[in-house]
Amino acid sequence: MKITPIREFALSLESVTEAPHHYFSSFRVHGKIFVTIPPGDALLHIFVDEADRESALALYPGFIDKLTWGGKVVGMRVSLPAATPSVVKALVAKAYATRVRR
Numbered sequence: 001m002k003i004t005p006i007r008e009f010a011l012s013l014e015s016v017t018e019a020p021h022h023y024f025s026s027f028r029v030h031g032k033i034f035v036t037i038p039p040g041d042a043l044l045h046i047f048v049d050e051a052d053r054e055s056a057l058a059l060y061p062g063f064i065d066k067l068t069w070g071g072k073v074v075g076m077r078v079s080l081p082a083a084t085p086s087v088v089k090a091l092v093a094k095a096y097a098t099r100v101r102r
Contacts, residue, residue: 001085003041009089010035013096027092032102034095044088047075048095056091060084 010016010027017028024045025037036045045067048056053076056064063082067075078088 001080001083001088003037003044003080005085006035006044006080006088006092007037010092010096013093016096027096029096029099032099034099035092042080044078044080044083044092045075046078046088046091046095048091048098052091052094052098056087060087 007018011018013029015029019026019028021033021036023039026033027035034047037043038045050073053066053073056076057066060083063079063084065077065079066073067077076091078091080088
C-alpha cells in the first residue's frame with residue numbers, strides 16, 4: 001500500500017493537521033500526534049492504547065511490529081508494502097479516536 005491514501009484518509013478526519021516532527025511527518029489532532037511517517041514512506045508509526053496495539057500485533061504479524069522508544073513500547077510500526085489498506089485505515093482511525101479522548 002502507498003502512503004497517499006493514508007494521508008488523504010487521516011486529513012479527512014475532523015481537526016487533523018499534518019506537520020513536521022523532527023525528520024518525520026506527523027498527523028495531529030488538537031496538537032496531539034497519533035501517526036508519524038518516517039522518511040521513505042514505506043513505514044507508518046501508529047499510536048493506540050495498549051490493548052488495541054497488542055490485538056493488532058497478534059492479528060497482523062506479517063506487517064505490524066512493536067515500536068519502541070527508550071526500551072518502552074510506545075506504538076506500532078506498520079510496513080506499508082505488505083499492509084492491508086482497510087486494516088491500516090482502521091488503525092489510523094483508532095489512533096485518532098484515542099487522541100481525541102485524551
